Amino acid sequence: MNPSTEQPGEEKSEEKWGFDLYPERRGEKYKPSLTKIALLGEGREQSQKIKCEKNVWYCAKSSPLVKLMLAALKSSGCEVDLTRHVSCEVCDVSVSGGYDSELNQVVVCQNVARTEGLTQGVLTHELIHMFDYCRNKLDFKNIDHLACTEVRAANLAHCSFLSAVAQGDASPFHIAKAHQSCP
Numbered sequence: 001m002n003p004s005t006e007q008p009g010e011e012k013s014e015e016k017w018g019f020d021l022y023p024e025r026r027g028e029k030y031k032p033s034l035t036k037i038a039l040l041g042e043g044r045e046q047s048q049k050i051k052c053e054k055n056v057w058y059c060a061k062s063s064p065l066v067k068l069m070l071a072a073l074k075s076s077g078c079e080v081d082l083t084r085h086v087s088c089e090v091c092d093v094s095v096s097g098g099y100d101s102e103l104n105q106v107v108v109c110q111n112v113a114r115t116e117g118l119t120q121g122v123l124t125h126e127l128i129h130m131f132d133y134c135r136n137k138l139d140f141k142n143i144d145h146l147a148c149t150e151v152r153a154a155n156l157a158h159c160s161f162l163s164a165v166a167q168g169d170a171s172p173f174h175i176a177k178a179h180q181s182c183p
C-alpha cells in the first residue's frame with residue numbers, strides 16, 4: 001500500500017467493518033494461541049483447509065443453490081474460478097464466511113464452516129454479495145449499500161430464494177429482477 005494515499009483513520013474503519021475478523025486476508029498468518037496449539041496440534045490447520053476446499057468443490061458440483069449462483073455470476077460476466085475467487089481461511093470464530101470486495105473473493109472460514117451443509121450456506125450467501133458487487137459495483141463501506149446487500153443475501157439464501165428453488169422457478173433472470181427492486 002502506498003502510504004501517501006492512505007487515509008488517516010483507515011485502520012479504524014476497517015476494524016469497524018470487520019476486516020480484522022479475517023486475519024489471513026491481509027497476508028497475516030493466523031497465530032493460534034498456545035492453548036490451541038496444545039489442544040489441536042499444528043497439523044490441524046492444514047487438514048481443515050483441505051477439508052474445506054473439498055467441501056467447496058463438492059458444493060460447486062452438487063448444490064443447486066451454489067450452482068445457480070455460479071451460473072448467475074457467469075451470465076453477468078463475472079465467471080467464478082473457484083481457485084481464484086474462493087478462499088478457505090482461519091477466521092475469528094464469530095464469523096463463518098465473508099466477501100472481500102477489494103480482492104473479489106469469497107472467504108469460507110475453515111475452522112467454523114466445517115460441514116458440507118454449512119459450506120453451502122456460506123457459499124450461497126457470499127456469492128450473492130459477489131453477484132451484487134458484480135452487477136452494481138457496490139460500495140461495501142457505504143452503510144446503505146451494505147444494509148441492502150445483507151438484507152438481500154439473507155432473504156434470498158434463507159427464505160424466498162430457497163422456496164423459489166423448491167418450486168423450480170428461480171433463475172438468474174429472477175435474481176436480476178429481484179435485484180432491481182433493491183434501492
Ligand SMILES: [Zn+2]
Binds near residue numbers: 125126129149150153
Ligand atoms: Zn453477508
